[in-house]
Amino acid sequence: DAKTTQPPSMDCAEGRAANLPCNHSTISGNEYVYWYRQIHSQGPQYIIHGLKNNETNEMASLIITEDRKSSTLILPHATLRDTAVYYCIVRGYSGAGSYQLTFGKGTKLSVIP
Amino acid sequence: GAGVSQSPSNKVTEKGKDVELRCDPISGHTALYWYRQRLGQGLEFLIYFQGNSAPDKSGLPSDRFSAERTGESVSTLTIQRTQQEDSAVYLCASSLARAVYEQYFGPGTRLTVT
Numbered sequence: 001d002a003k004t005t006q007p008p009s010m011d012c013a014e015g016r017a018a019n020l021p022c023n024h025s026t027i028s029g030n031e032y033v034y035w036y037r038q039i040h041s042q043g044p045q046y047i048i049h050g051l052k053n054n055e056t057n058e059m060a061s062l063i064i065t066e067d068r069k070s071s072t073l074i075l076p077h078a079t080l081r082d083t084a085v086y087y088c089i090v091r092g093y094s095g096a097g098s099y100q101l102t103f104g105k106g107t108k109l110s111v112i113p
Numbered sequence: 114g115a116g117v118s119q120s121p122s123n124k125v126t127e128k129g130k131d132v133e134l135r136c137d138p139i140s141g142h143t144a145l146y147w148y149r150q151r152l153g154q155g156l157e158f159l160i161y162f163q164g165n166s167a168p169d170k171s172g173l174p175s176d177r178f179s180a181e182r183t184g185e186s187v188s189t190l191t192i193q194r195t196q197q198e199d200s201a202v203y204l205c206a207s208s209l210a211r212a213v214y215e216q217y218f219g220p221g222t223r224l225t226v227t
Contacts, residue, residue: 034215043220044156089214099144099161100158101214101216102158103156
């Protein structure tokens with residue numbers, strides 16, 4: 001699976017958009033980009049995923065560059081409850097144990113009042 | 114709709130005792146996963162169930178750990194003769210068979226072995 005690189009931390013003012021970047025320059029054609037987050041003392045939470053088109057759901061938007069080497073997760077109106085560690089992962093559907101989720105260090109997003 | 118539920122939310126046990134942790138997946142999710150997360154650490158895969166297929170037990174750390182799942186419903190994770198190093202949050206997740214990376218997690222069971 002492709003490796004991802006994320007900034008270790010970011011701050012965002014409450015009510016503003018939070019833009020979380022992720023680099024995945026070695027992504028291959030059949031690999032998807034997934035985003036999860038983990039709020040303190042809670043289990044991980046699936047947010048969104050995409051292959052090459054931009055995606056939007058009730059939680060966030062995912063913008064993937066045309067060359068697919070990077071992506072940005074956008075929380076349009078960040079609230080204090082969005083303070084969490086955000087994980088970007090790239091996964092394909094081949095190989096033994098490919099369903100196992102493993103997270104890197106992620107980006108700790110702090111939403112400031 | 115109802116999410117993944119786990120019980121108990123907290124469990125304190127003495128070293129050497131057996132514990133049983135329960136997971137109720139989202140209805141219709143054929144895939145079920147158990148993970149362990151030690152304080153400040155990442156996810157550690159334990160076991161994976163998919164429908165009626167043989168489970169992938171490759172992540173179980175020792176033979177003191179076992180898990181069962183009845184059909185496509187409840188799963189139990191059993192730890193026998195608990196040790197202090199078993200202290201962690203045990204997380205259960207479920208997903209549709211065709212969406213194994215869209216895993217929906219329960220709140221976890223915090224296990225403390227004294």
